[in-house]
Amino acid sequence: MNLDARYQTELVELLEPATLLIVWTDGHESLYSHRDLRESCECASCVDEWTRQPLLDPDSIPESLRCVAVEATGRYGLNLKFSDGHATGIWSLERLRKSCPCPECLESSA
Ligand SMILES: [Zn+2]
Ligand SMILES: [Zn+2]
Numbered sequence: 001m002n003l004d005a006r007y008q009t010e011l012v013e014l015l016e017p018a019t020l021l022i023v024w025t026d027g028h029e030s031l032y033s034h035r036d037l038r039e040s041c042e043c044a045s046c047v048d049e050w051t052r053q054p055l056l057d058p059d060s061i062p063e064s065l066r067c068v069a070v071e072a073t074g075r076y077g078l079n080l081k082f083s084d085g086h087a088t089g090i091w092s093l094e095r096l097r098k099s100c101p102c103p104e105c106l107e108s109s110a
Contacts, residue, residue, distance in 0.1 A: 007093045012078065018066055020080075022096060030100040034067040038082055040099065041089035 011023040018034040039058050041047075046056040062084055069081040073090055081087040098109070 007097055009093060012070055014067060014070060020067055020070065024097065030096065030102060032101065035061065035065055037067060037080060037091065038065055038086065041086070043089040045088060
């Protein structure tokens, strides 16, 4: 499999206030809010595996939510642990890159 530089990370860092920084191998930088990441979790307890219906009520996420740890899982994903105890979600690097919220990416995906 050919590894695409867009979907590989150079640096992953938790920043304040409640931000996750990813620097990609192609030099692009993405900043995600911890809350947006938590809300986009697709694990079996947040999204129904069969119907893809969201099971997570965004209102149940505490205001003070923080991502407290981030770990690489294999070469293609990140496991994020949150202050609300949620730690089962895996975000694929491809999905993260495609959902980069910077103006440049929003424009090119529009
Ligand atoms: Zn989840
Ligand atoms: Zn971007």
